[in-house]
Amino acid sequence: MTIQITGVETADVRFPTSATHSGSDAMNPDPDYSAAYVTLHTDGDVEGHGLAFTIGRGNDVVTKAIEVIAEPLAGTGVDDLARQMPLILRALTQDSHIRWLGPEKGVMHLAAAAVLNAVWDLWAKQRGMPLWQLLLSLTPEELVACLDFRHVQDVLTPGEAVRMLAEGRLGHAERLAQLEEHGYPAYITSAGWLGYDDDTVRRLVKDSLDDGWRHFKLKVGGQLDDDLRRALFLRDLIGPDGRLMLDANQVWEVPEAIAAISVLSACDPYWIEEPTSPDDILGHAAIAQAIAPVRVATGEHVHNRVMFKQFLAAGAMAVCQADSCRLAGVNENIVVYLLAAKHGVPVCPHAGGVGLCEFVQHLSIFDYLSISGSLDGRMIEYVDHLHEMFVDPVKIRRGAYVVPTAPGFSTQMRADAVAEYRYPEGGAWAAR
């Protein structure tokens, strides 16, 4: 007896985070953290869940896109997902009509990410494993069959990916035991939103230090003298041994970025994140060359594997911040992790948002167990909001992620949260 996907349900879910300036940065002063949320219903006792993270307006367009592309999934056999996944990936990202709207970028690619992640969640639940364990349970050949190497084969072929995964998993049991004891390293962004005043930052940093955090990120890209004052203030609070990351959220022109970072270097930053447009590979390369040894980090808005291929080849990205819901789901994320490993660049995935911390922990754990084999320079971003909306929220212990054990991809939201924050009809919005 096999069970089947019986239908696709979407929800436009928005949280009114702009009211508190949580998530505020130089580019995004008033985000309402949102999710274009998809549920794959089945005739069995498992469901699949996925989402695209947005910051408010336009979440309805992504929701509509999910409806359009996910509809053909009805009828897919859940026990057959190993064989179906390559076909599903191709249908969602390589359908020529849909591809015209990108290719592989923007709303349609966000929608593909949500749907693919829901399929992975369903597959992992059907196998009774957390997603990282499902990935590890597949042979390198099975996993590579689920990936798309189109337009990156000048750098990485499927055959080479199989070899990398086969070698990468050697010794994974020891690494897993180590993760289970110490957790996966993390840094925290919650103290440094641009809209927070100094007293708020001071209080949050002290609390975080007490909780065991050592690595912090600060939003910059406002007035330069104000950025510098805040950065030095934060460096003073965390001491010389903590890592201090700066994040400009794309607001600078290339020459402006170089000038600003030379000033901000006074706080000994570990990296500068998104100094300019996420499309500007050559601009990032110029910045990287000018500001060394400060690292350039980017990736949360880098839209597909072809772009990552170039950022890595051009030396434009010292830290790879792939986004679990902007790339085409687990599938394209693994291709990017492989590309990064080939270039010796650590992946420190973008998280925060809605559910991103929940998702990326699986990918980083799989990276350590089966691709990079290293924690050197690797940290998962952590932001302390909206976890309570999820059925299986992340657990943090002394500034590190605890290895998740529940079946699935941790992508399922609580039904009461979806009902309350559904836009515009949920109770949280009706009251506004």
Next chain:
Amino acid sequence: MTIQITGVETADVRFPTSATHSGSDAMNPDPDYSAAYVTLHTDGDVEGHGLAFTIGRGNDVVTKAIEVIAEPLAGTGVDDLARQMPLILRALTQDSHIRWLGPEKGVMHLAAAAVLNAVWDLWAKQRGMPLWQLLLSLTPEELVACLDFRHVQDVLTPGEAVRMLAEGRLGHAERLAQLEEHGYPAYITSAGWLGYDDDTVRRLVKDSLDDGWRHFKLKVGGQLDDDLRRALFLRDLIGPDGRLMLDANQVWEVPEAIAAISVLSACDPYWIEEPTSPDDILGHAAIAQAIAPVRVATGEHVHNRVMFKQFLAAGAMAVCQADSCRLAGVNENIVVYLLAAKHGVPVCPHAGGVGLCEFVQHLSIFDYLSISGSLDGRMIEYVDHLHEMFVDPVKIRRGAYVVPTAPGFSTQMRADAVAEYRYPEGGAWAAR
């Protein structure tokens, strides 16, 4: 008395072109040429029209995106568009929530293009001028105020753009007289769709030669020996003096492209178009270096000015094929034309599709009158379908575009065509 925009109306219009293989290529075997169409109603006697060109599925998502972003236009004063245009551009492309979905790419950027082009059409109609003449009637300062130089200022500043436009328009009256006599040079794609058999190609090429066409484009990217046979056959038909362009529509990997073009060089191609992923700047640069003196042409899927900036800087694009409806309307197109002029690269805009020939003629004419001042290596693509759906279709004389004179941007479709091909309720679809 000023007139105002009173409302926005959208239509999902699709033409069943897949039935005849018109428009077929190696990436897109069965396009249904479509338009996410927008009308800006006013309380006066003018309307604005714009569209995003798609190839079928997903046209409803773009239509939805247009609804979401265009709604705030209601209430805008039509006599005030010179002052409003910069604000409208910013609202459509730099709203932080909408920007998160790109930035400036994919569905939301296509929607912005449709809406911005409708505003330009409305403005030109209100002024009683064809779009190219409206552009020429603005001072360089007025026009530059309507453009966005964000993230390209390392190469082109607004001040430099003003100087380029001021110098560029010197002598424009003579150039206009010349265009009015001879038309703007063009090439034709209609004979070389991948789905056409040899007899069809022979018949269409002979007809086109009789009509005065000398420059032809052939779709390649199928089986290489078949591509070569067709290319040599077409070269034989048009003779050694005609230009023969090849178009692979992105199907090759980088090394595969280099190998294929070395074989296809036997037909003496003028350019090879879209040899690989439109996101692969460095890949195009590698191909360009390997295949010289054959030119690399690309641009119809290059999604914004930041990408064009890099293609031009990297020597990855010898011919710039900007798309009037993929870039953010007239505004971003002009920035790209300026960037191309600065690099001495000719713009041969992407056309065909639905209405693109109608739109780009205005941009190329303005380019000649006010930016490049040259026709050297410049041609507008021509495809001979769907013109009858437009109120002011292009006119072709002896293989050249006749300068349009009707007020507006030639973007208005016939009301009966919109009704007949509206998807799925129009008569053309109800009968299927």
